[in-house]
Amino acid sequence: MENSYEKELNLEATELRLGLPGSDESQKRSIVRSNKRSSQEVSEEECVSKGSDVTTDDHDQDNNVVPPAKAQVVGWPPVRSYRKNSMQQKKEEEGEGSGMYVKVSMAGAPYLRKIDLKVYKSYPELLKALGNMFKCTFGEYSEREGYNGSEYAPTYEDKDGDWMLVGDVPWHMFVSSCKRLRIMKGSEAKGLGCF
């Protein structure tokens, strides 16, 4: 389903725009409640909006209760520092490491986007997301001829600094080595190959 898929992409969260964080409350809340909401994806804006505990579902709100302070209480909830730290480490690693949040640019377009590669499980999912994001289509991928016949082709820069065609290596290897993505014109991408 397009709708929930887009929510899962966290498009709003990664969008670059002018405007105060938290200004798009209703949309953010729905993202917050999506299946993919896990610690590493929550952006700054969502952190703020989560502090206010108004929900969109049917249940009564807990409005007759001492509201919890926005600041975190020391040692609460009782999750061991050791466990909290491993979760924290994952958050940080994924922020800096190659293959997680990567910049996506498009030939001819004056803006950059960022996507989180961890959100996708396969190339078709990623390509669909990229297509939606940049309003373009890619043709059928084949090992020999790449994205033959399509106007655009997705490419990426790997750890070694080489530009490769998206789809040439197994998925998880791509995720671990991709530093950034670039949607090139089909003609530009013709020269790229595996090695």
Place this chain on the structure above:
Amino acid sequence: MRENHPSTNSEDDHRSSLLDLARAEITESSNSKSRTCGGFPGPGSGSGPSEPQAPFPDQVLENVLENVLHFLSSRRDRNAASLVCRSWYRAEALTRSELFIGNCYALSPTRVTARFTRVNSVTVKGKPRFADFDLMPPNWGAHFAPWASALAQAYPWLEKLHLKRMIVTDADLALVADSFSGFRELILVCCDGFGTPGLAAVAGKCRLLRVLELVESVVEAEDDEEVDWISCFPESQTNMESLVFDCVECPINFQALESLVARSPRLKKLRLNGFVSMAQLYRLLHRAPQLTHLGTGSFSATEAGAVVDQEPDYAAAFEACKSLVCLSGFREIWADYLPAIYPVCANLTSLNLSYAHVNADQLKSVIRHCHKLQIFWVLDSIRDEGLQAVAATCKDLRELRVFPVDAREGTDGPVSEVGFEAISQGCRKLESILFFCQRMTNAAVVAMSKNCPDLVVFRLCIIGRYRPDPVTQEPMDEGFGAIVMNCKKLTRLAVSGLLTDRAFEYIGRYGKLVRTLSVAFAGDTDTGLKYVLEGCPNLQKLEIRDSPFGDGALRSGLHHYYNMRFLWMSTCKLTRQACQEVAQALPNMVLEVINVNSEENAGDVEILYMYRSLDGPRDDAPRIVTILH
């Protein structure tokens, strides 16, 4: 001059410890003759070479006694036996080989080594549990060093050492490695202060080592201090049966590890850290298909850009491990690799996914094979849907722990009363549950109390403080009340949510077997705590934070404190004055007052940590700790 002091009573043996303390008072204050069996006037104290030879029949009796007592393994039984008379006390002291010390500050190491002379296994526990949640200053204490030197001198034949929540340094580990030639087993749980140099010392010098387990301990190293400890194991075949190092946050020498595994034919338990990749795991599995317990390491591909035509058949490698019953790890999990474990799921009795962000669908693909599962630890990323799948398949489940991915307070979370109730419906044999959630209803908790009567441990953590039942808006009193009422075997309870004194009334009235109680942000008045202190005769460990209990409540437990391992009260309503009174009323209690945020002599008490001690207050307390006496 030592008398029959209760130096090592366990937390179970509150009654005998009270008697012992009383007896200690009597013998210390008077010069009375000690009692012996058979009416013979015995020597003044102890059993040393100065003792005159007992007549023949008594000697036989003592020998028989020693032989019989050798068979007693439970420390509770041994404590009871040691109280029968002086002769039994001596015989028991000579035959106790396993020492359990629940609180390292309850007595001095020299007292222990003086009483028990033939010990080959020692367990020592240090900090109270709330230290895990950063509630205690980091330099508070629980240093292993004084114990290390005492044990090194007294028990050169020591084989096993098991430490929990202690500060253990590299120097301590080096001393252990040097002092005990027959050393076999080192288990460090929630310890810190050591690094790879200490591990290297143990690996290198303890040639008979069988077990090395580092569990949730902080093992870090400055880059230039890192030592390749895995390479320090003996080069010949080793006796290793268990190697657990999943908490070690340093890369390891994989070649050395593979070689170690290959030359350790008895290895049954292997838990790898996150620096071991899937491909490396594959190689290890081939070396050790006899494993019963496996921690998979990262469970992802972490090598940089190697182009591999075909991935190894991970599923086949797992399938070859026919004895695998316990799986954990998955530290950086790539869900694509999950199918690799399908072949072993049917035999698993224990599965720990609590470091793996797995969603409901991914979980379902695994859990549907796990019919024999008894222990399951997981993150709430699996959602209520995932819990329902667990309930549908794991009919033999005994222990469930659901940890939060996102520990911030919110109104809705991925797991709720829906999944909780499903578990109670499906897993009737449940004995132990730890459940973090953002919302819970009384109805679901009541349901669990009825569906799972075998519950021994019930720990429910509603992350939002003071949360009432979201459906009825009532406090959570009735839910927890039902738990203590219906779960007749309950010994450990942790409460949360909006709770009034009524909840504590229930606990005091029905929680007769409760030994450990954790309370946070709960209760209305002193009456709440009074109910518990007056009603729960088996209470051993009571930890309370941020609850409105004050001096009156503290005083109401005076009759019971000597029976407890400890009392912790932080951010409650205690005054220093009242604590002083308690310290004076109970001379063998140590009251530590820790005021982190206020001045030293402030009237209010931020943290009270109180425990019994035979050797008075410790002398290694940092400035921030005031010991009242």
